[in-house]
Amino acid sequence: MSQNHTAGRLKKRPQFLRVAGKGRKxxxxxxxxxxxxxxxxxxxxxxxxxxxxxxNSVIRNRTKRRLREALRLVAREDGLPSGDFVLIGRDGTRRREFSLLQDDLRKALRKGLEK
Structure with a gap:
C-alpha cells in the first residue's frame, strides 16, 4: 500500500452508491x-x-467513531492506497476488541486490493 496519509471524506449519497456499485466488498x-x-x-x-x-443514534455515532479511529491508526502505520473507501459498521463493531478491529481493517484492505 502507498504511504498516503491524507484522506478526504465521502459525504454525499451518490458517492457512496458509486463505491457500492462499482467497487469491491x-x-x-x-x-x-x-x-x-x-x-x-x-x-x-x-x-x-x-x-x-x-x-439508536448514540450507538451508531459511537460505532462510527471507533471506525474512524481504527482507520486513522491503520493509515498512519500502513498508509492508505488511493481510491474511495466506505467503512460500514456492524452490530459487533462496538463490542469488538479495538486491536481486532484494526486487524479486521488491515485484512479487508489487503484482501480488497488483491486482484
Missing amino acids: VATPGMVVQMLQDDSQPDSRVGFTVTKKVG
Missing part, C-alpha cells in the same frame, strides 16, 4: 469495507456508515 467480523480503486485520484476518500439496525 470485503466483510470481516468487525466491519464491511467497500473499496473502489482509482489511480487517477491522488488522494484517498473515506466514508463511514452504520445502519439503524445497529442501534
Whole structure:
C-alpha cells in the first residue's frame, strides 16, 4: 500500500452508491469495507456508515467513531492506497476488541486490493 496519509471524506449519497456499485466488498467480523480503486485520484476518500439496525443514534455515532479511529491508526502505520473507501459498521463493531478491529481493517484492505 502507498504511504498516503491524507484522506478526504465521502459525504454525499451518490458517492457512496458509486463505491457500492462499482467497487469491491470485503466483510470481516468487525466491519464491511467497500473499496473502489482509482489511480487517477491522488488522494484517498473515506466514508463511514452504520445502519439503524445497529442501534439508536448514540450507538451508531459511537460505532462510527471507533471506525474512524481504527482507520486513522491503520493509515498512519500502513498508509492508505488511493481510491474511495466506505467503512460500514456492524452490530459487533462496538463490542469488538479495538486491536481486532484494526486487524479486521488491515485484512479487508489487503484482501480488497488483491486482484
